[in-house]
Amino acid sequence: MSLERSIPPVLRPLVRAYVLGYASSTIPRLLSLLLTHLIRKRKNNDKKKPNSLLSSAGSILLKGLDPQRFPTFCAALIGGSTLIEARDNSFPETSRIPRLARLLSSFIAAWFSLELLQSKKSDVFLGTIPYDTPNGVKHKATRYAGRTIDLTLFAVTRAVDVVVGELWSRHRIRRTVAGKWSKFEQAISSLADTAIFASSSALIMWAFIYVPERLPQSYNKWITQAAQVDQRLLVALRHLKAGTIQYGTDCYDEAAFLRNMCKDYGWPLHYADPIKSVPFPCEMVHMGRGGQSCELHALIRFVQTSILCLSTYVPLNIALVIRNPTRQSLIYAMKSSARSSAFIGAFTALYYYGVCLGRTRLGPRILGTSHPARQTLDSGICIGTGCAICGWTILLEHEGRRKDIGLWVAPRALATILPRRYALEEQWKETLAFAISTAVVFMCVGEQPKRVRGVFGKLLNQVLYQ
Known part of the structure; x- marks a missing residue:
């Protein structure tokens, strides 16, 4: 000072x-x-x-x-x-x-x-761009913009939050004075931050699976570590969406990486055969956790991810109060760590279980079990289901942190729909x-x-x- x-x-x-x-x-x-x-x-x-x-x-x-x-x-x-x-x-x-x-x-x-x-x-x-010359097509070096796009989207998100928040505040005052403030409007106020996070998470997780290049490299790496996902599973999902692997069709060469995955995890090789396995068993999605049970897999994911997050959150929260430690501050630090770890654990577990819901639990009851139906489920619907439900686990977090987390992920979500x-x-x-x-x-x-x-x-x- x-x-x-x-x-x-x-x-x-x-x-x-x-x-x-x-x-x-x-x-x-x-x-x-x-x-x-x-x-x-x-x-x-x-x-x-x-x-x-x-x-x-x-x-x-x-x-x-x-x-x-x-x-x-x-x-x-x-x-x-x-x-x-x-x-x-x-x-x-x-x-x-x-x-x-x-x-x-x-x-x-x-x-x-x-x-x-x-x-x-x-x-x-x-990069380089082509241009025509009398001697044929040549390329010249060019510089692209977009290096600061994440920073700009952060500023835009904050400005929108300020403007919308002010307009909503004035609307609330007018309605309250007039005695017309409704429970529906109160629900909108209470769930706004949750909805921002849930919708932002959906866009981010969709991009993580199908268009990872739209996410910052560091953010992509962090999600990969938190999800503990085998990259070959992501490749399989992209092949199914692109149609290069189709159920009921001989795709021997395209499915070679899945056979290697079966060998590494000790599964029968027919798991990787799109003719014999329609759809690919959920055990492949579980990656050795919980066997064939989708519910047990989700529970294991929750426990493992929560413990992993605790090892990060506990030292961080204790470091924030270590200069003036009291029994109350230490208890609060432990509770905050447990709450945040449970939130991340539930997010991961619910995302994976949502994928299983879409492809084997709920999806076939709606679209059927034919080869085209299975292809449709595994080419986007299963991932969309996981994306749609995982973000609502933010309700496990303290209300005060929801707005910070929601406004932190919103710019990254916007970046997935804009060119980098x-x-x-x-x-x-x-x-x-x-x-x-x-x-x-x-x-x-x-x-x-x-x-x-x-x-x-x-x-x-x-x-x-x-």
């Missing part, structure tokens, strides 16, 4: 933003590096030189100082919006001029700070969307800070005004 007092008040938001951005971009990578190092060391498989850990850590710390990375973006966004905001005490607080100045300064800062991030070139967004790479000349549209959304959010933080919900709203208020 003494160090912060030595900084001029006008520069404090900028410094806070830079420090927060630097910490958020380096600490997770350092922890991941340390965890990987410990795992390798435990397995006696660490062939790196003794100083490799320090070298890698130093590289992470230095990359965070790159002026085209996230910390500088945070400083430019927060600092710019406060430094160039016109402040004139001659205007009364009710005047629109300070409000417009705040809105304009936030818009300008958001526009140029995002352009700062977009200016950094990445090989992922480089697009023409560079269209980038101004993304920049405009980000600038408008950021201006709306910052404006709301300045005038109605409670309207920007969750941890993000509190954090933004602290960075900007405290």
